[in-house]
Amino acid sequence: MISVAIMGHGVVGSGVAEILYTHKQKLFAAIGEEINVKHILDLRDFPDSPFADRFTKDYKDIVNDIEVRVVVETMGGLHPAYEFVKECLSCGKSVVTSNKELVAAYGAELLAIASEQNANFLFEASVGGGIPIIRPINQCLVANNVSEIAGILNGTTNFILTKMIHEGMGFDEALKLAQELGYAERNPEADVEGYDACRKICILASLAFGKHIYPDAVHTEGITKITAADVEYANAWGGVIKLIGSVKKLDKDTIDIIVAPMFVPNNSQLANIDDVFNGIMVRGDCTGDVVFYGKGAGKLPTASAVVADIVDSIKHLKSRKYLSWADSDNSSVLPYPQSVRAMFVRGVAEAPEAAYHNARDLFGDIHIQTRENAPEKEIAFITEPLALSEFEEKCRQLEGIEIGSVIRIGDL
Numbered sequence: 001m002i003s004v005a006i007m008g009h010g011v012v013g014s015g016v017a018e019i020l021y022t023h024k025q026k027l028f029a030a031i032g033e034e035i036n037v038k039h040i041l042d043l044r045d046f047p048d049s050p051f052a053d054r055f056t057k058d059y060k061d062i063v064n065d066i067e068v069r070v071v072v073e074t075m076g077g078l079h080p081a082y083e084f085v086k087e088c089l090s091c092g093k094s095v096v097t098s099n100k101e102l103v104a105a106y107g108a109e110l111l112a113i114a115s116e117q118n119a120n121f122l123f124e125a126s127v128g129g130g131i132p133i134i135r136p137i138n139q140c141l142v143a144n145n146v147s148e149i150a151g152i153l154n155g156t157t158n159f160i161l162t163k164m165i166h167e168g169m170g171f172d173e174a175l176k177l178a179q180e181l182g183y184a185e186r187n188p189e190a191d192v193e194g195y196d197a198c199r200k201i202c203i204l205a206s207l208a209f210g211k212h213i214y215p216d217a218v219h220t221e222g223i224t225k226i227t228a229a230d231v232e233y234a235n236a237w238g239g240v241i242k243l244i245g246s247v248k249k250l251d252k253d254t255i256d257i258i259v260a261p262m263f264v265p266n267n268s269q270l271a272n273i274d275d276v277f278n279g280i281m282v283r284g285d286c287t288g289d290v291v292f293y294g295k296g297a298g299k300l301p302t303a304s305a306v307v308a309d310i311v312d313s314i315k316h317l318k319s320r321k322y323l324s325w326a327d328s329d330n331s332s333v334l335p336y337p338q339s340v341r342a343m344f345v346r347g348v349a350e351a352p353e354a355a356y357h358n359a360r361d362l363f364g365d366i367h368i369q370t371r372e373n374a375p376e377k378e379i380a381f382i383t384e385p386l387a388l389s390e391f392e393e394k395c396r397q398l399e400g401i402e403i404g405s406v407i408r409i410g411d412l
């Protein structure tokens with residue numbers, strides 16, 4: 001019998017306890033031993049839980065229990081999750097977490113401690129919820145040089161955009177519905193401003209390229225400024241707007257990493273990933289594109305990934321799994337003004353023809369984009385790919401247009 005402990009009995013933690021209880025036989029068959037949930041840390045009481053007698057409010061009960069070999073961290077947030085995880089790893093316990101904020105902020109340090117202690121620090125559930133993505137990149141695709149990862153990494157914003165695209169809802173109405181259905185994080189800002197997707201693309205980039213990429217180095221835009229008009233223009237262009245986390249390897253020392261809403265063409269594999277689903281494309285030099293799709297959030301999908309890590313940790317109690325990346329100073333991140341993309345511009349001009357003329361003078365070849373029933377003075381065009389700094393400078397010089405929206409064109 002192997003003893004484990006769970007820190008945090010919220011949505012994901014209670015899902016982990018539930019699966020360990022309901023899938024006991026299945027898991028026994030996989031490991032050849034019973035998993036004993038010895039402690040659950042939470043400040044609340046859960047008298048109806050089958051593990052009601054295992055609850056504690058003192059994390060020291062877990063840290064000091066030498067029988068506990070694997071600790072699950074599903075508290076979320078940075079503190080005290082970081083301190084608890086660090087202490088558990090430092091005393092040789094393996095730790096499994098769903099906490100992307102923790103991994104994105106402290107992954108390199110916690111992986112190094114795990115390595116020193118010959119323990120495991122696993123976090124499959126931190127990206128893509130129930131979708132296998134960490135293990136596939138780390139193991140199944142290990143023979144590849146990965147050149148690019150791009151994905152829809154946040155279910156809440158994908159739900160909101162889907163409602164805007166297919167049901168004509170406005171942003172506020174769709175966000176309210178997402179909150180009513182319980183999709184949004186405690187603080188919806190993390191979802192709608194792109195911070196959650198940013199943490200996830202940082203974890204994938206760190207894993208694929210071997211150096212920790214910290215979220216503060218990544219240019220991040222959310223979806224709060226996307227309007228119904230932008231959605232209609234994307235449709236007329238032949239695509240949809242999606243919040244994309246993207247990282248590309250430009251050369252051996254440089255990556256271009258960003259989180260932003262983008263126009264995604266209808267023929268892209270990411271265009272039809274709707275509602276709360278996530279989709280992640282990994283481009284390997286041997287495999288070509290591999291796409292992962294499934295439920296990126298929710299109690300049991302996320303808990304399923306956590307339980308898989310518990311099983312993996314138990315199977316590797318004596319021989320550590322190789323999962324690691326070096327710390328870094330973010331110097332490999334391309335300064336985002338140098339990032340090159342085509343841009344969609346929507347605005348209002350008193351004299352649309354003259355405005356398009358000015359835009360051509362500055363940007364060269366532009367594609368004028370129309371939509372049905374556009375207001376008389378509305379104009380919209382798409383530039384050729386150019387560096388953001390150059391784009392912004394030209395926008396400053398652009399006369400006769402009041403710019404309303406600027407959205408990147410995703411080459412996906």
Ligand code: HSE
Pocket residue numbers: 129153154155156157183184185191196296297298
């Ligand atoms: N709020 C997140 C999402 C949960 O909507 O994707 C999973 O990280």
